[in-house]
Amino acid sequence: MIVLGIETSCDETSAAVVKNGRQVLSNIIASQVDLHAPFGGVVPEIAARRHIECIGYIADEALSQSGVSLSDIDAYAVANGPGLAGALLVGLNYAKGLAFVNKKPLVGVHHIEGHVCANYLCEECVGDLEPPFLSLVVSGGHTLLLAVEDYDTYRVVGSTRDDAAGEAFDKVARVLGLPYPGGPEIDKIAREGSPTVVFPRAKIDGFDFSFSGLKTAVMQHIAREEKKEEKINIPDVAASFQKAVVDVLTERAISACENEGYKKIALAGGVACNVALRSTMQAACEEKNLQLFMPKPIYCTDNAAMIACRGYYRLLAGASDGLDLNAFPGRMV
Ligand code: KG4
Ligand code: ZN
Secondary structure: OEEEEEEOOOOEEEEEEEEOOOEEEEEEEEEOHHHHHHHOOOOHHHHHHHHHHHHHHHHHHHHHHHOOOHHHOOEEEEEEEOOOHHHHHHHHHHHHHHHHHHOOOEEEEEHHHHHHHHHHOEOOOOOOOOOOEEEEEEOOOOEEEEEEEEOOEEEEEEEEOOOOHHHHHHHHHHHOOOOOOHHHHHHHHHOOOOOOOOOOOOOOOOOOEOOHHHHHHHHHHHHHHHHOOOOOOHHHHHHHHHHHHHHHHHHHHHHHHHHHOOOEEEEEOHHHHOHHHHHHHHHHHHHHOOEEEOOOHHHHOOOHHHHHHHHHHHHHOOOOEOOOOOOOOOOOO
16 A cells, blocks of 8 residues: 655745655655744744645656556545644645545654654565554653554553653744754764763652753853853863763653563654664663654654555555544644
8 A cells, every 4th residue: 555645834845755754765855844934933823835836846856756656546645643733734725735635545654653653664674563562752842651552552651741842942042142043953962072061850759850940940051150250161061960860761761661571662753763762762662672663753753654654554454534634733642
């Protein structure tokens, strides 16, 4: 089954062609980061208007790079939430148009479930991850521990009580005077420093997270240093903040996995690109004899291949949606 996926939930316009759920034939992504950078964050209306300008070209390019023709596409999968309403509607309507004209099934996809499915993707091979497993989803809008019981059953084991992990990276980067988006910048600059400042780790019962106190602690540290007229060591502060986030994510993911009795952990979402998180998780999983799966960075951030993959498994389970399918910006797992 060949599925064309569409993703426009935030600031990436993406289309992809995926064979049998796992083999990526093409995955085209147009990032809007330069458009939003001057505002220090994503401006919803600018995002939606840019998707309108790009989506036709991106879908054409995905088809042409895949080597298959429109008549070979068996179904259309589209992210219909969570995300920005105006942005989601662009991709949703484009996918509806394609499904209607070509008389093929349409399937709506939960964006976060799509992130998890990035772990199934590969280019030439057949990826070998199969449920059940524990997934740590860390993106700009979500921090979740999900028990992936089977291809269609996702159960929330833990989530953030306030800021998402990516949001914390972006806000702390701004405090440190680093450009938007801050996550990759902190990742880079932290490699030049050492985690010399011990920032607090929120202690919450169960498997939930909280990052807003950590953000405040970084701001208070900077204010204190400025008052003493000390030069702030940005790489050290970045490394210290990053270690605090990575330590908490790793500890919670491992204990949630053990609590569920699973042997596999899969990372997902933009923050899963983070080099320190990847290496810390790798070491912790080896120590605990757990198998760790991490998508290539290009499949961690928003992309349509993961949407096509999730759509494939919904279709396989007999699901499909009508032309009245709507966008659900605040959709929960
Ligand atoms: O999954 P994603 O592309 O979009 C959402 O669905 O939110 O995640 C974007 C988030 C941003 O907050 C960005 O700063 C963060 O992922 N991010 C990173 C890294 N690359 C992207 N955070 C830490 N380290 C990175 N290398
Ligand atoms: Zn995302």
